[in-house]
Amino acid sequence: MAHTRSFFADRVVLTDPATQRLQLQPGCLEVNGATISFAQAMTRDEWKSRCDEQPETQALDLGDVLVTPAFINAHTHLAMVVFRGLDAGAAMARNVVEDLYFTVESQLSNEDVRAFARLGAFENLLHGVGTVWEHYYGGTALADALVDAGLTGVVAPTLQDVAGPGVNALDSQWDATLAIHESEAYAQSGVLAAWGPHATDTVSNELWQRIGRAANEHNLPVHVHVAQSIEEYTFSMETHNLSPVARLQHLDVLEQSPHSLLVHGIYINQDDFAHLKSGRQTLGFCPYSQAQYAFPANVLRWTEADIPWLVATDCAACNDSMNVQKEMRFVHGMRVTGSTWAPEYQTFFASGKLSDATRLQEHRTRSFHATERFANPEFLLSLVWSNPGRMHPAMKVGHLQADYLANFVIWDPMHPSMWPSMDPLRLLALSDTTPAIQGMMVNGQWIGERGDFARSVRESDAYQDALQEANERLTALQKRL
Numbered sequence: 513m514a515h516t517r518s519f520f521a522d523r524v525v526l527t528d529p530a531t532q533r534l535q536l537q538p539g540c541l542e543v544n545g546a547t548i549s550f551a552q553a554m555t556r557d558e559w560k561s562r563c564d565e566q567p568e569t570q571a572l573d574l575g576d577v578l579v580t581p582a583f584i585n586a587h588t589h590l591a592m593v594v595f596r597g598l599d600a601g602a603a604m605a606r607n608v609v610e611d612l613y614f615t616v617e618s619q620l621s622n623e624d625v626r627a628f629a630r631l632g633a634f635e636n637l638l639h640g641v642g643t644v645w646e647h648y649y650g651g652t653a654l655a656d657a658l659v660d661a662g663l664t665g666v667v668a669p670t671l672q673d674v675a676g677p678g679v680n681a682l683d684s685q686w687d688a689t690l691a692i693h694e695s696e697a698y699a700q701s702g703v704l705a706a707w708g709p710h711a712t713d714t715v716s717n718e719l720w721q722r723i724g725r726a727a728n729e730h731n732l733p734v735h736v737h738v739a740q741s742i743e744e745y746t747f748s749m750e751t752h753n754l755s756p757v758a759r760l761q762h763l764d765v766l767e768q769s770p771h772s773l774l775v776h777g778i779y780i781n782q783d784d785f786a787h788l789k790s791g792r793q794t795l796g797f798c799p800y801s802q803a804q805y806a807f808p809a810n811v812l813r814w815t816e817a818d819i820p821w822l823v824a825t826d827c828a829a830c831n832d833s834m835n836v837q838k839e840m841r842f843v844h845g846m847r848v849t850g851s852t853w854a855p856e857y858q859t860f861f862a863s864g865k866l867s868d869a870t871r872l873q874e875h876r877t878r879s880f881h882a883t884e885r886f887a888n889p890e891f892l893l894s895l896v897w898s899n900p901g902r903m904h905p906a907m908k909v910g911h912l913q914a915d916y917l918a919n920f921v922i923w924d925p926m927h928p929s930m931w932p933s934m935d936p937l938r939l940l941a942l943s944d945t946t947p948a949i950q951g952m953m954v955n956g957q958w959i960g961e962r963g964d965f966a967r968s969v970r971e972s973d974a975y976q977d978a979l980q981e982a983n984e985r986l987t988a989l990q991k992r993l
């Protein structure tokens with residue numbers, strides 16, 4: 513039987529079981545195997561007596577640090593780190609997914625995907641992400657990459673039968689989804705499956721209905737790009753006379769799936785909201801990615817309609833980092849950027865009149881007040897903790913509570929990026945604090961060395977070997993192209 517490990521810290525972000533509100537207090541976490549067995553606010557003296565009563569427990573006083581749930585990055589394509597910084601040139605002005613990536617992606621072997629995805633997994637860990645929702649070609653190679661790096665996640669091998677580089681691999685990706693789902697070894701490593709239809713315009717009605725039935729039968733969520741581009745919306749309206757969301761409703765996918773993660777939602781209209789109200793749908797917002805592919809979705813409308821949503825990074829190719837903190841900060845920034853592009857600005861710019869400047873400022877003030885929630889740290893952190901944490905029926909993450917996976921980050925509040933740490937939750941939501949990560953536990957295992965986190969991960973044999981293989985495979989890929 514695994515020994516219980518008991519940790520105490522002066523600042524632990526716990527969840528009040530009654531209200532589900534976050535509490536920042538001195539507290540104790542006990543870990544048994546991969547899961548938290550006990551989490552409660554208490555004083556150091558209370559913790560010491562508790563440990564004395566349980567001599568089998570390994571006790572560790574972490575001191576004056578901040579302990580929080582690890583972040584969840586619930587929409588990634590990890591292997592696409594290989595496209596980071598690629599000059600997409602003219603393709604970026606049109607639909608870069610179809611024009612450029614599909615060409616390169618058809619050249620990737622499963623071994624390439626595993627090697628590149630492994631580097632993406634390490635990058636997530638270094639940014640305090642303990643769980644990803646991964647969606648890509650490569651089947652079980654994606655799950656293997658997560659296990660290699662020690663990252664937990666929900667893997668959705670990409671399914672498509674109408675268009676895209678995965679059309680010929682539909683059967684193998686379907687089988688890989690079930691293989692991940694049925695594997696005890698992956699489950700022990702904190703890696704579970706979801707169904708991963710690519711997008712509404714690359715999946716036929718027949719395949720959608722098959723996915724809906726399978727989601728119900730295996731109790732597995734669906735993770736899909738929805739309403740992400742004008743091409744997709746055009747296809748949906750012209751071919752089916754339904755919006756992408758209305759089509760999923762019509763095909764019974766939203767009803768059958770235990771949970772649906774619908775990513776991007778740029779072209780979601782107000783009638784679509786009626787189909788997203790059951791509590792079993794979550795919208796995914798990847799603002800930096802959307803700013804490159806299309807434009808940021810209107811999350812104020814989602815918030816007003818009480819539709820649950822989350823932030824995620826999408827791929828490094830369109831985003832350049834796996835740090836979810838900057839996605840939260842973008843949400844905060846959306847409070848007032850509307851005024852930059854408003855007609856009130858144009859009017860003022862043309863006239864220079866004081867009355868027009870005043871009207872522009874009134875526009876800014878209205879936006880500022882309408883988006884008050886976007887400045888609330890607890891709301892912003894729910895986009896990377898509780899909201900993505902509730903999407904998989906078999907994975908509990910996003911809270912420090914009993915029965916949840918032991919995925920937590922230890923932050924040094926005296927690091928320059930966090931000092932003076934008077935409101936740590938606000939810092940986590942609105943600053944770049946990942947250099948202050950002192951230690952991290954994922955699935956009950958330490959990542960790197962506590963007290964020397966980033967350097968120890970980068971200098972580990974696991975990372976150095978992963979880097980060497982990725983470099984070799986990138987060179988070979990460039991030769992093939």
Ligand SMILES: [Zn+2]
Nearest residue numbers: 589737826827
């Ligand atoms: Zn994506």
